[in-house]
Amino acid sequence: RKEVEQDPGPFNVPEGATVAFNCTYSNSASQSFFWYRQDCRKEPKLLMSVYSSGNEDGRFTAQLNRASQYISLLIRDSKLSDSATYLCVVNDNPNTGFQKLVFGTGTRLLVSP
Amino acid sequence: EPEVTQTPSHQVTQMGQEVILRCVPISNHLYFYWYRQILGQKVEFLVSFYNNEISEKSEIFDDQFSVERPDGSNFTLKIRSTKLEDSAMYFCASVRVVYGYTFGSGTRLTVV
Numbered sequence: 001r002k003e004v005e006q007d008p009g010p011f012n013v014p015e016g017a018t019v020a021f022n023c024t025y026s027n028s029a030s031q032s033f034f035w036y037r038q039d040c041r042k043e044p045k046l047l048m049s050v051y052s053s054g055n056e057d058g059r060f061t062a063q064l065n066r067a068s069q070y071i072s073l074l075i076r077d078s079k080l081s082d083s084a085t086y087l088c089v090v091n092d093n094p095n096t097g098f099q100k101l102v103f104g105t106g107t108r109l110l111v112s113p
Numbered sequence: 114e115p116e117v118t119q120t121p122s123h124q125v126t127q128m129g130q131e132v133i134l135r136c137v138p139i140s141n142h143l144y145f146y147w148y149r150q151i152l153g154q155k156v157e158f159l160v161s162f163y164n165n166e167i168s169e170k171s172e173i174f175d176d177q178f179s180v181e182r183p184d185g186s187n188f189t190l191k192i193r194s195t196k197l198e199d200s201a202m203y204f205c206a207s208v209r210v211v212y213g214y215t216f217g218s219g220t221r222l223t224v225v
Contacts, residue, residue, distance in 0.1 A: 043204055043216040044156060087156070098144045098168050099208065103156040 003027065004104035006088050012110045017078045021107045023071040023088030032091040032099070033064055035073045037084045038106060044087055047073075078111045085109070115139040119205050119217035126224055129194050134220045136188045136205030142215075144208040145188045147180065149173070149201040150219075156204065162188065195224045 006023045013019050025033075033050040048055065050062040050071055061074040071088055085106040093100040118137040126132050138145050147159040160180055161168040167180065179191045188207075192199055205217040 043218050098161045098163055100158050105155040
């Protein structure tokens with residue numbers, strides 16, 4: 001089973017649409033969870049951390065279900081500039097100190113006018 | 114905003130040659146990492162470095178790879194004898210304490 005699994009997409013949506021991405025992870029000891037955004041041939045950039053209580057940052061909402069080992073990202077009112085690959089990322093190191101990030105393969109989002 | 118700087122942005126090398134990829138982490142960060150991403154694939158952990166030694170390395174990070182922080186600022190990844198399958202984007206990252214990875218913009222390594 002893959003460590004972090006995502007639907008690769010692409011998701012093609014019109015501007016203004018709401019789109020949701022899902023992710024599952026295999027290591028139940030994982031401690032922290034993130035969504036990163038990656039533009040073509042660029043570095044991953046942190047979009048948001050994901051907390052058990054769910055969290056929101058503007059148009060972006062992230063949810064975590066530890067029991068199901070499931071993470072989601074909801075983007076409301078999609079903009080053209082949201083077109084990118086969204087990476088589900090898990091810190092696989094249960095110890096404090098250094099993190100070892102495990103990345104999903106990413107879900108590609110294309111927002112069209 | 115502080116940045117992690119990587120050089121060169123693109124390196125082409127012949128199979129069997131040694132390459133050194135350079136990174137300047139953010140100055141007050143304590144943990145340093147290398148990740149790689151083969152074209153079309155996921156980002157993969159290579160190695161973490163703390164207190165001047167390797168904390169953990171993946172099975173990708175075999176004897177052909179080494180890291181060092183020779184002068185307290187630069188953080189380098191050396192590949193001793195490159196193979197075609199080493200062609201990838203290599204990302205350096207640094208973290209101050211626990212959270213908050215900052216990735217560099219990457220070095221694209223092409224082995225021919």
